[in-house]
Amino acid sequence: MPAEQILSNAQVVTADRVFLGSVVLRDGLIVDIAEGRSQLPQAQDLDGDCLLPGLVELHTDNLEKHMTPRPGVDWPSTSAVLSHDAQIIAAGITTVFDAVSIGDVNPKGNRMQKLPAMLNAIAAAESAGLTRAEHHLHLRCELCHPDTLSVFRDLVENPLVRLVSVMDHSPGQRQFVLESKYREYYMGKYHLNDETMDAFIKLQMANSKEYSDRYRAAIVEHCLTRGLSVASHDDATLAHVEESAGYGMTIAEFPTTLEAARGCQELNMKVLMGAPNVVRGGSHSGNVAAAGLAAEGLLDILSSDYYPASLLQAAFVLADQQDGGDLSRAVKMISLAPAHAAGLSDRGEIAVGLRADLVQAKKSRDGLPVVQQVWRQAKRVF
Structure with missing residues (x-):
């Protein structure tokens, strides 16, 4: 697991809104949340999928x-x-x-x-x-x-x-x-x-x-x-x-x-x-x-x-x-x-300081959310 991960180009679902943004993970926690796409080369592109709390x-x-x-x-x-x-x-x-x-x-x-x-x-x-x-x-x-x-x-x-x-x-x-x-x-x-x-x-x-x-x-x-x-x-x-x-x-x-x-x-x-x-x-x-x-x-x-x-x-x-x-x-x-x-x-929401338990879900044509990746404390487990 890399020391720091950047998940970018995602529809980030927080407790009060949904926006296109990026989330930074380090030491098992969420350490930063930003609107827009990250320009850093190591950022992982989530292809506009939803990024939800675990x-x-x-x-x-x-x-x-x-x-x-x-x-x-x-x-x-x-x-x-x-x-x-x-x-x-x-x-x-x-x-x-x-x-x-x-x-x-x-x-x-x-x-x-x-x-x-x-x-x-x-x-x-x-x-x-x-x-x-x-x-x-x-x-x-x-x-x-x-x-x-x-x-x-x-x-x-x-x-x-x-x-x-x-x-x-x-x-x-x-x-x-x-x-x-x-x-x-x-x-x-x-x-x-x-x-x-x-x-x-x-x-x-x-x-x-x-x-x-x-x-x-x-x-x-x-x-x-x-x-x-x-x-x-x-x-x-x-x-x-x-x-x-x-x-x-x-x-x-x-x-x-x-x-x-x-x-x-x-x-x-x-x-x-x-x-x-x-x-x-x-x-x-x-x-x-x-x-x-x-x-x-x-x-x-x-x-x-x-x-x-x-x-x-x-x-x-x-x-x-x-x-x-x-x-x-x-x-x-x-x-x-x-x-x-x-x-x-x-845990339970995408917020700075909480556990990096996250789910990437792609919405199919008929509206069904399909799980693509899952992270638990910043470690990808699916």
């Missing part, structure tokens, strides 16, 4: 697909992590929070058994310098599982943990206010018949009553003591949002209604929605559309969720939908806003 992803379960590429197939852990990492960096994501689930709604699931191998592989790959993106952990805590609290206490001391979310996927909670919808969803997902579904509902409701409130309070209190950001999940009503904010949560993952999103804004909770929701034009489960929240000024953060490439694409889709095509505002949702929500103040 993307920050707070919630992706993409690693699970690589750990278990087919039902019943367990892939070697380190290989799975590196395959996942390659897909992440190719999407322009330079900081990723790998979402791992504590507790499993699936009565036949084995997520809990796979956790140690998954976490050990991430830590080993990071410490050996094998990953191209920077990996952190997002612990997703299923409150109605009996073992969630004890496993959380074992894992939360892992230095890679920087974000925790709490969920209750039992009937009558959050996303599934109607038992009929809950029954329809899980019978299809887990191939349950009426008898096994009845037993499943009975167990989930009993576990929720026994553990949910107690575990939520204990987990959030522990996180706030350690300075970790905490997110709620699937808030559907103002009462849900008030409860989450009352506990001290600062991020709302995937609120399902306009009412909940408005409540988040009033109570200073950052609204996180799925980028696939934007790209596809709506929620796959029939909840509120992310683009609609953006139009109302209620959307703060985008997450690729289950499809890494959707993150960058969604920002460009939103920019095209906004009056004046405000790309800076849309890009904040995939860089600066998630970085700050997770307590990372050294």
Whole structure:
């Protein structure tokens, strides 16, 4: 890596404007930003492409697909992590929070058994310098599982943990206010018949009553003591949002209604929605559309969720939908806003003194942003 790099002839996307300019990198940082093209012979010509801050992803379960590429197939852990990492960096994501689930709604699931191998592989790959993106952990805590609290206490001391979310996927909670919808969803997902579904509902409701409130309070209190950001999940009503904010949560993952999103804004909770929701034009489960929240000024953060490439694409889709095509505002949702929500103040925008995490993206004829190069702390990693 040269001591100094000059990236020139780029549409530089800063936090408040887009302009043709040049960016100078040194010692892993952005040291200068200037309008116009650099005349220095060593400057790298970016051909007028967009130069964006490295993307920050707070919630992706993409690693699970690589750990278990087919039902019943367990892939070697380190290989799975590196395959996942390659897909992440190719999407322009330079900081990723790998979402791992504590507790499993699936009565036949084995997520809990796979956790140690998954976490050990991430830590080993990071410490050996094998990953191209920077990996952190997002612990997703299923409150109605009996073992969630004890496993959380074992894992939360892992230095890679920087974000925790709490969920209750039992009937009558959050996303599934109607038992009929809950029954329809899980019978299809887990191939349950009426008898096994009845037993499943009975167990989930009993576990929720026994553990949910107690575990939520204990987990959030522990996180706030350690300075970790905490997110709620699937808030559907103002009462849900008030409860989450009352506990001290600062991020709302995937609120399902306009009412909940408005409540988040009033109570200073950052609204996180799925980028696939934007790209596809709506929620796959029939909840509120992310683009609609953006139009109302209620959307703060985008997450690729289950499809890494959707993150960058969604920002460009939103920019095209906004009056004046405000790309800076849309890009904040995939860089600066998630970085700050997770307590990372050294990245997320193109500004002097911040980390040189950058993405060069060429806009295709149909408007699709295509990643050309990626730098992490000034080192080209893609």
